[in-house]
Amino acid sequence: MENPMLEVRSLTKRFGGLVAVDQMDMQVYPGEVVGLLGDNGAGKSTLIKMVSGVYHPDGGQIFFQGKEVKMVSPMDALELGIETLYQDLALAENLDAYSNIFLGREKTKPFLGFIKVLDHEFMQEESKKVLNRLEIEIPSLHNQIKTLSGGQRQAVAIGRSIYWNAKLLIMDEPTAALGVHEQRKVLDLVRLLRSQNIPIIVISHQLYDIFSVTDRLVIMRRGKKVAERITKDTTPEEVVGLITGSEEVERNNRPG
Amino acid sequence: MPDAPLGGNVKNSGRIGLWLGRNWVLLFLLLEVVAFSALGTRFLTLENIQNIFVACTVVLLLGMGETFVIITGGIDLSVGFVMGFGAVICAKFMVILQAAGLPQGASIPLAALICLLIGLIPGWVNGTLVARLKVPPFLATFGMYGIAYGFSEIISKNTPISGLPHAAGVIGNEYLLYIVPQKMVSFLVRPQNITRLEMRSMLAIIPIIVVIAFIFVGVFSFLLRRTRFGRHTYAIGGSMDSALRAGVNVTAHLTIIYMISSFFASLSGVLYVLKYVTGRADAGSARMLDAVVAVVIGGASLYGGTGTVKGTIIGALIIATLETGMVNLSIPYHNRYIVIGGILVFAVVIDQFFPELIGRRD
Numbered sequence: 001m002e003n004p005m006l007e008v009r010s011l012t013k014r015f016g017g018l019v020a021v022d023q024m025d026m027q028v029y030p031g032e033v034v035g036l037l038g039d040n041g042a043g044k045s046t047l048i049k050m051v052s053g054v055y056h057p058d059g060g061q062i063f064f065q066g067k068e069v070k071m072v073s074p075m076d077a078l079e080l081g082i083e084t085l086y087q088d089l090a091l092a093e094n095l096d097a098y099s100n101i102f103l104g105r106e107k108t109k110p111f112l113g114f115i116k117v118l119d120h121e122f123m124q125e126e127s128k129k130v131l132n133r134l135e136i137e138i139p140s141l142h143n144q145i146k147t148l149s150g151g152q153r154q155a156v157a158i159g160r161s162i163y164w165n166a167k168l169l170i171m172d173e174p175t176a177a178l179g180v181h182e183q184r185k186v187l188d189l190v191r192l193l194r195s196q197n198i199p200i201i202v203i204s205h206q207l208y209d210i211f212s213v214t215d216r217l218v219i220m221r222r223g224k225k226v227a228e229r230i231t232k233d234t235t236p237e238e239v240v241g242l243i244t245g246s247e248e249v250e251r252n253n254r255p256g
Numbered sequence: 257m258p259d260a261p262l263g264g265n266v267k268n269s270g271r272i273g274l275w276l277g278r279n280w281v282l283l284f285l286l287l288e289v290v291a292f293s294a295l296g297t298r299f300l301t302l303e304n305i306q307n308i309f310v311a312c313t314v315v316l317l318l319g320m321g322e323t324f325v326i327i328t329g330g331i332d333l334s335v336g337f338v339m340g341f342g343a344v345i346c347a348k349f350m351v352i353l354q355a356a357g358l359p360q361g362a363s364i365p366l367a368a369l370i371c372l373l374i375g376l377i378p379g380w381v382n383g384t385l386v387a388r389l390k391v392p393p394f395l396a397t398f399g400m401y402g403i404a405y406g407f408s409e410i411i412s413k414n415t416p417i418s419g420l421p422h423a424a425g426v427i428g429n430e431y432l433l434y435i436v437p438q439k440m441v442s443f444l445v446r447p448q449n450i451t452r453l454e455m456r457s458m459l460a461i462i463p464i465i466v467v468i469a470f471i472f473v474g475v476f477s478f479l480l481r482r483t484r485f486g487r488h489t490y491a492i493g494g495s496m497d498s499a500l501r502a503g504v505n506v507t508a509h510l511t512i513i514y515m516i517s518s519f520f521a522s523l524s525g526v527l528y529v530l531k532y533v534t535g536r537a538d539a540g541s542a543r544m545l546d547a548v549v550a551v552v553i554g555g556a557s558l559y560g561g562t563g564t565v566k567g568t569i570i571g572a573l574i575i576a577t578l579e580t581g582m583v584n585l586s587i588p589y590h591n592r593y594i595v596i597g598g599i600l601v602f603a604v605v606i607d608q609f610f611p612e613l614i615g616r617r618d
Binding site: 075078084089 | 487491497502505
């Protein structure tokens with residue numbers, strides 16, 4: 001079997017007395033879409049924030065492309081090629097769409113030979129291209145994010161996460177704010193990226209989405225991994241049971 | 257996809273209302289000029305207009321630093337006393353370097369340079385407190401307000417510093433260009449050997465300290481509008497957490513922002529020394545209010561994320577025009593505080609209830 005693109009070993013994160021992520025192990029292989037499931041507060045978002053450099057783990061290791069990585073800031077993760085679409089989108093609402101897509105990694109051009117200034121034309125052109133791929137209409141690239149609808153904001157955030165040729169893409173609730181048509185677009189996009197061998201971690205509460213795009217499921221409860229399933233070998237019923245914990249109870253009660 | 261401007265389908269009357277709402281500051285400035293011209297004497301003269309620009313330099317410079325800070329969603333209450341600190345340091349070093357035997361041409365710029373370098377320290381402390389130790393900007397800079405003032409009084413021994421090199425006052429009070437009608441044009445040097453009559457008709461154009469101030473304003477305006485640094489400044493004000501997750505080094509950025517603010521405050525201190533040939537701890541004491549007012553009436557939101565240099569320039573001009581106009585009409589000076597305080601409250605109310613009027617960036 002191929003080496004995993006991402007591997008976390010015994011990853012742990014505490015907030016005060018609360019253990020948000022407890023000794024978590026997980027692998028993601030190239031070209032694989034992994035669904036990360038769990039109830040609210042199960043630790044999914046905390047886990048991915050460690051992988052994206054936002055939180056520093058209190059224990060455990062992260063390996064990316066076979067090498068252990070220690071990330072001190074989100075920029076470290078971005079430089080490794082780990083792109084994250086956050087549940088809250090993480091957009092600067094006072095800036096326009098293209099400024100957000102390039103935020104932190106703005107394209108510059110020389111001015112008077114030695115000063116680097118923002119290359120607005122380049123950033124606008126590139127943003128237009130990436131948003132066209134998503135086929136979601138944005139009224140104008142110059143409008144501030146706060147004037148856009150929820151779906152349009154989501155499109156900008158998704159556009160940002162796929163623009164940078166990610167080696168690993170993490171999508172936290174990618175379809176939450178979208179209409180039916182746009183949801184399908186995003187799921188198609190996930191399939192397209194997988195066909196380009198880009199591994200993706202998808203967090204979603206929409207089981208339909210999860211079952212239609214993922215290859216494998218990792219289920220968390222109270223900070224721990226409680227199960228792993230191959231998507232085509234399981235059912236939504238079993239998954240719901242694993243998420244809520246009823247499945248485990250049932251199994252324990254079963255004789256033998 | 258056509259680019260529809262914001263509010264593109266508003267009716268005409270609404271559009272005028274929106275324009276008025278967004279440009280009320282400019283109208284206010286014009287109204288001020290018209291009112292003072294009508295009521296006062298010799299208000300719209302070249303000399304008086306230049307006086308307004310000289311009067312606006314302190315507010316403008318303090319306001320420039322404050323613009324950066326306020327865009328990030330913070331506030332710097334220490335600028336007035338950091339200016340006094342700068343003035344005292346600058347004057348003190350001029351005296352020391354002169355006593356050490358340095359010629360004026362060396363002691364003055366060297367003292368200014370030392371002052372600008374030392375002047376970065378209060379900003380570094382403020383920035384470290386705010387960015388690394390998560391102290392609310394209001395409290396961190398309020399602490400510095402007292403600390404800077406205390407140190408300035410110690411250094412100046414509670415008295416204005418005197419015995420400065422004579423040439424300091426020349427830079428601070430001379431003009432870029434002198435024109436004696438039908439006789440001569442002189443660059444930087446005040447014409448000598450002219451009759452009393454010619455002296456009276458002589459035009460002195462563009463005060464040097466205004467030029468110095470606007471050079472720095474221009475450079476930092478460019479920084480804010482055209483560079484990644486400027487873009488990150490707005491992003492942090494929009495959402496610090498989003499900027500962080502997008503890979504912006506928020507801690508380092510905020511530290512630099514507060515250092516920019518204290519740089520402008522000490523620059524104001526240097527210009528104060530050049531103009532008044534003394535350095536005193538209370539040189540900029542009441543100016544913190546003016547600086548915040550200039551930035552806020554210039555369209556910046558105290559909630560962060562918006563603000564422009566252009567707006568701050570207009571804001572500073574409004575205050576300077578008011579000040580000059582009140583002097584012209586012999587209205588007692590203390591009334592200005594009431595008016596300026598009133599304008600601040602008015603601007604903040606607009607910010608609060610009509611947020612759609614804020615958010616102009618260019």
